Amino acid sequence: MMMSKRPIRQELRVIGAEFLKTMKIWFSYPIMIVFWAIFPLLWVLPFVFQGRALVGSATSEAFRLLTGSGNYLAFVLIGAMISIFVFSALWGVGNSLREETYWGTMEYIIASPTHPLVILIGKTLAEWTWSSVMVFFQALIISLFFGVQFTLAKILPVLLLVVLLMIGFYGFAIAFAGFTLLIKEVHGWVHTLEWVFFLFSPIRYPVQVNPITALVSTLIPLTWALVAIRGIILLNRTEVSLYQTVAILVVMDIILLFAGYFLFVYLEKKTRRDGTVGMH
């Protein structure tokens, strides 16, 4: 279908309207706000107890041999923190069009002159804002209780890596959103993907412990980002490895964004051809 272009200012206003709408709907559930307020605190404790139970102290020599840092708690907490961004993108963006279908509003979005991708960008922005607030508080807890120092010299390159990681990942999430329009199911797929990422990227453990996970993990941008972020925060790595990671992430971003865009456009059109836009 041909959609002639609208002024960019109009599309930006739609993104703003979608952002506001998403936020208002979230804040209409007060119990969720309470949950998310205490979540950053509750989230840390299981990792601390699990680590202490396994090793008996706050550091591990075996861990140092694999990762370069013996502070396994900081390792795991950084992984969990960054994974919040990734999984919230999957749940938030991937699931967002399913939500519109449940609300009965999806057909009105598709029938409007606004492309649903613009709506997804608005949802991405809302999701990103929410995740950033969560991660900020988590970083604060890690800094206060686990001795991890976040200086400006560390924060800036880490932010760059997170942005690059998420650009590619939102490309993936947009394709996933299109996929959910077609398959009408989200939870099973997101859980499957979560476990794929837990297994094949160093969120909770160094993937080097197994040659297969080590190999597969190189295909996932999260692996490159996590290795570099931990290097900066825990090991004060040199700039050379940062440049290499940035280059790899940029290439992956380009591939994922283009693939995400074309897949979404194809799947949205297929849904309209099949006549299943409004179906649950």
Added chain:
Amino acid sequence: MSERVDNTNSVVPALDCQQVVKLFRRGRGLKKKVIRALAGATLVVSHGELFGLLGPNGAGKTTLVRCIATLLIPDQGTIKLFGRDVFKESLFCRQRIGLLTSGERTLYWKLSARDNLRFFAALYGLNGKKRDQRIDYLLELLGLREVANERLERYSSGMKQKVSLARAMLHDPDILLLDEPTLGLDPQFARFIRRFIKEELNREQGKTIILTTHYMDEADELCDRIAFIDRGKIVDIKTPQEYKREIPHQEVIEVRCLGQPDISSLKNLTGVEQTQSEFNNGVTVLRIVVPRAETVLSEVIERLRLEAKILEIDVKEPTLEDVFIYMTGTSLAAETGQTAETASLEE
């Protein structure tokens, strides 16, 4: 708001659907079925017309509306809005369509009516003061101003439907697609919506309206012309009056008059098949059975005026339901009617 279409002197129809075919493929393997929801639907609607699509459930009304709204891509055929292909020039066409579907779950219940309208206004490029003025105007017009800032979850079904109607009108579209707008509403709200469609949207604002319904009274009351749709095909398009004249059906002229007129002269009128009179409390009710009332009505009035004071004249016509059954063999209340075929037949 975008440029408006000049409706006044245009020869291009507001809507032109030609041979629209829509197939739905359901199931897999040996159980695969191809359902022919639209089987070459063709219709042309003029500017400012209130056009009805009347047919039983599953006849293809909603499928056709969804194709016009670009929600569904047809397998064959063309749909043009003001001369422009809805799929090739979708931005132009979507900006000119206002859509209202049946069912109350079409809005954000956690948001207020105003917030809902603000969001949808953004999708159509409305913003700032112009947007707020338009929203205020619509809320006032539909009697929602007092409750505009309350969440929709507290609204009744009828009030939600009013918000849906406001959303359809937000961007001042040239054509409104109203799919079963009164379905499930209590009589009071249904009456309001019907009056609003006819008097405000069609007469006052001159909107072209495509109305789907399976309520024959609604179609009869509102529509300038009606397309009967059955099994995905447009069976015929006529005015409600033309439809009723089409079928070989007797009509009854019912006259109430003061006194007891001599009706023997009426019996000799050409075309009068039967007369019947009933006198009660000083009022006579006459029933004159004729094939077509219009052929004898003026003569009946002339003769009766010499005999008595006429209080009321009514011509009982066949209903649209009668016409539909006569033309299709299917009742409007029936679940029909798409043609299900096996995959091998279609592909």
